[in-house]
Amino acid sequence: MASHPHPPPSSHGAARISGTGEPVFVRGVLIALSVAFLAVFLILPLANVFVQALGKGWSAYAHSLSHPDSRAAIRLTLLVAAITLPVNVTFGLAAAWAIAKFEFRGKAVLLTLIDLPFSVSPVVAGLMYVLVFGLQGVLGPWLDTHDIQIIFALPGIVLTTVFVTLPFVARELVPVMQATGAEQEQAALTLGASGWTTFWRVTLPSVKWGLLYGIILCNARAIGEFGAVSVVSGHIAGQTDTMPLAVEKLYQEFNATAAFAVASLLALIALATLAIKACLEWNMRRKDRRERDAAANARRGPGPGPVALTAA
Amino acid sequence: MSIALNQVSKTFGEVTAVHRVSLEVNEGELVALLGPSGGGKTTVLRLIAGLEMPTEGDIYIRGQRVNDIPVQRRNIGFVFQNYALFKTMTVFKNIAFGLKVKKWRARKIEARVGELLELLGLKGLGARYPHQLSGGQRQRVAIARALAPQPTVLLLDEPFGAVDAKIRQELREWLVHLQHDLNLTTIFVTHDQEEAMEIADRIAIFSRGHLEQVGSPRTVYEEPVNEFVARFIGVLNVLDLEIRNGRARLNELEFPGHGQPEGQHIRIGFRPYAVQISADPCAYPCRARLKHAFFLGIMLRVELELTSGLVIRARMTKEDYARQGLDEDREVSFQIRQYRVLAGEDGLLQPEISIAENPPTMLGEGI
Ligand SMILES: Nc1ncnc2c1ncn2[C@@H]1O[C@H](COP(=O)(O)OP(=O)(O)OP(=O)(O)O)[C@@H](O)[C@H]1O
Numbered sequence: 001m002a003s004h005p006h007p008p009p010s011s012h013g014a015a016r017i018s019g020t021g022e023p024v025f026v027r028g029v030l031i032a033l034s035v036a037f038l039a040v041f042l043i044l045p046l047a048n049v050f051v052q053a054l055g056k057g058w059s060a061y062a063h064s065l066s067h068p069d070s071r072a073a074i075r076l077t078l079l080v081a082a083i084t085l086p087v088n089v090t091f092g093l094a095a096a097w098a099i100a101k102f103e104f105r106g107k108a109v110l111l112t113l114i115d116l117p118f119s120v121s122p123v124v125a126g127l128m129y130v131l132v133f134g135l136q137g138v139l140g141p142w143l144d145t146h147d148i149q150i151i152f153a154l155p156g157i158v159l160t161t162v163f164v165t166l167p168f169v170a171r172e173l174v175p176v177m178q179a180t181g182a183e184q185e186q187a188a189l190t191l192g193a194s195g196w197t198t199f200w201r202v203t204l205p206s207v208k209w210g211l212l213y214g215i216i217l218c219n220a221r222a223i224g225e226f227g228a229v230s231v232v233s234g235h236i237a238g239q240t241d242t243m244p245l246a247v248e249k250l251y252q253e254f255n256a257t258a259a260f261a262v263a264s265l266l267a268l269i270a271l272a273t274l275a276i277k278a279c280l281e282w283n284m285r286r287k288d289r290r291e292r293d294a295a296a297n298a299r300r301g302p303g304p305g306p307v308a309l310t311a312a
Numbered sequence: 313m314s315i316a317l318n319q320v321s322k323t324f325g326e327v328t329a330v331h332r333v334s335l336e337v338n339e340g341e342l343v344a345l346l347g348p349s350g351g352g353k354t355t356v357l358r359l360i361a362g363l364e365m366p367t368e369g370d371i372y373i374r375g376q377r378v379n380d381i382p383v384q385r386r387n388i389g390f391v392f393q394n395y396a397l398f399k400t401m402t403v404f405k406n407i408a409f410g411l412k413v414k415k416w417r418a419r420k421i422e423a424r425v426g427e428l429l430e431l432l433g434l435k436g437l438g439a440r441y442p443h444q445l446s447g448g449q450r451q452r453v454a455i456a457r458a459l460a461p462q463p464t465v466l467l468l469d470e471p472f473g474a475v476d477a478k479i480r481q482e483l484r485e486w487l488v489h490l491q492h493d494l495n496l497t498t499i500f501v502t503h504d505q506e507e508a509m510e511i512a513d514r515i516a517i518f519s520r521g522h523l524e525q526v527g528s529p530r531t532v533y534e535e536p537v538n539e540f541v542a543r544f545i546g547v548l549n550v551l552d553l554e555i556r557n558g559r560a561r562l563n564e565l566e567f568p569g570h571g572q573p574e575g576q577h578i579r580i581g582f583r584p585y586a587v588q589i590s591a592d593p594c595a596y597p598c599r600a601r602l603k604h605a606f607f608l609g610i611m612l613r614v615e616l617e618l619t620s621g622l623v624i625r626a627r628m629t630k631e632d633y634a635r636q637g638l639d640e641d642r643e644v645s646f647q648i649r650q651y652r653v654l655a656g657e658d659g660l661l662q663p664e665i666s667i668a669e670n671p672p673t674m675l676g677e678g679i
Pocket residue numbers: 324327328329347348349350351352353354355356503
């Protein structure tokens with residue numbers, strides 16, 4: 001080190017501290033600030049949702065949730081999520097597969113397009129569908145004469161939800177599939193497996209954690225989406241109100257207990273999502289680490305040093 | 313004939329990965345595809361397997377044209393460079409995969425996998441996952457998996473690239489035994505010429521998509537068709553000579569003129585073993601300084617430096633070196649006993665010319 005012509009900057013007194021050795025009080029202040037921030041803006045409001053929901057006791061809470069309109073909203077929301085998920089899982093797998101395993105022109109464009117729903121405001125997303133399928137829309141007259149209702153009905157809600165949640169699965173799968181490469185699938189093919197068998201037995205198991213992660217996020221958004229759905233729903237109580245819409249409507253009608261009761265369900269779903277997500281992330285990290293360690297061990301192997309000389 | 317390629321080409325967009333390659337591999341033969349990086353070796357292997365489609369030409373397996381037969385039905389065993397084991401399956405399931413796909417009965421699968429685990433020295437590892445294995449073990453699992461469905465050909469892409477030198481040596485020997493025992497037609501890719509020389513029945517040498525030469529290790533070493541092959545298989549000294557007064561000359565070195573006109577340049581090549589060295593400075597016509605001697609087991613690699621600064625690589629036995637009392641920095645004399653003229657741009661090698669008064673006895677001894 002002494003003979004090093006340009007000593008690295010860390011050997012200067014002032015810079016040395018900056019590694020991990022900030023003064024204790026700076027660290028303390030930073031931590032306190034973050035905790036306070038989270039408490040005021042996240043934990044307090046969230047807790048308040050439950051406090052308000054249960055403010056008038058359990059029976060009022062149960063009563064709010066068992067109101068036909070609330071039950072319809074819950075049913076509709078679950079139905080929308082149940083349709084959205086398979087659609088976006090299928091699309092996500094197909095798109096990720098194409099992007100990760102094939103070379104084709106327009107790949108970058110496809111990747112950008114997948115991200116589009118993230119950058120478009122949900123209201124605009126909803127409006128897009130109104131402009132296409134609404135009465136004044138492009139396909140409106142035709143749909144009307146054939147008595148097909150899309151806007152202000154279940155199909156419209158599903159379509160916008162699918163649009164808004166489209167990136168989640170694909171975005172999670174692309175990096176996982178790119179890391180796995182195509183060789184395992186090719187190995188399966190050389191062993192006589194059909195494309196279908198290869199997909200089910202080799203591809204799917206190798207991406208299952210990423211897929212699950214994507215599904216969880218997609219589901220959370222599908223259940224919680226407000227803006228886009230609000231535009232196409234028509235707000236017919238008991239028919240086209242999803243849970244977020246019902247919460248808003250109840251609140252506007254000064255029915256705070258009912259509004260917070262439904263909201264508490266959404267909050268619970270969010271918390272569950274968070275927990276599952278944390279679990280999955282922990283699991284994936286552990287798997288990664290295990291594989292990295294194993295790879296390092298295998299490379300090290302026995303027989304060091306002089307043997308290497310015999311290799312050309 | 314187990315495998316035949318007939319004028320096969322493969323292009324990827326602008327890149328010609330394989331250019332008009334014709335190659336025949338006999339039943340039970342062990343053939344090495346050898347060449348520098350990017351030579352097209354992997355592509356040839358993938359073409360045979362059906363993982364790539366040829367742009368031109370025909371591929372035959374056991375006499376049947378397989379161009380239109382998909383990978384799944386070519387009945388080949390393929391071992392990938394990085395093994396490509398199924399990460400989510402145990403060793404047992406990895407090996408059983410090809411049998412399951414073929415709908416073997418569970419009992420038969422178990423017997424076959426057990427047999428392979430035994431054969432490949434993987435007993436007791438059936439329940440492990442690939443990440444719990446060493447590099448050498450993974451390699452053998454990959455081979456077991458490829459062998460399980462009893463393929464007609466085994467194709468291996470740099471099978472020993474990713475393991476350390478000692479295990480590589482073991483695996484090489486082991487592959488030779490396995491291949492002989494099973495009498496399985498095998499093609500493997502390597503860019504290690506020593507490895508190819510050691511275990512292959514025949515070597516096919518590729519360079520930039522062209523098949524330069526196919527032959528036994530002895531043939532490609534002793535009768536390389538061109539400069540590329542000669543340099544790739546072992547060491548070749550090349551001298552650029554000019555015809556003056558009817559003789560080809562380079563400083564103090566002098567060779568017959570081969571009827572070339574005055575001022576013409578010719579190139580000659582010779583192997584290190586063709587150089588004969590004596591400690592007596594007057595024993596042979598050329599003089600040099602013994603610059604370095606490298607010990608390689610029973611042989612020595614010797615570098616001779618001419619007064620012009622030109623360095624010639626030679627080879628001699630340890631006994632010879634000791635008997636003559638040679639040492640580094642000694643003045644020696646030498647002669648070149650056999651050489652070939654390199655013709656044309658590719659350095660096509662002309663028949664060997666012997667200029668020794670003593671008959672060439674050491675021909676083909678060592679590399
Ligand atoms: N899928 C592909 N797309 C485009 N070019 C390719 C593809 N596969 C191979 N090539 C090109 O073809 C040429 C031959 O490649 P190949 O992999 O067969 O070489 P190789 O002899 O196996 O080299 P190495 O020793 O580095 O593995 C290279 O120039 C490579 O870039």
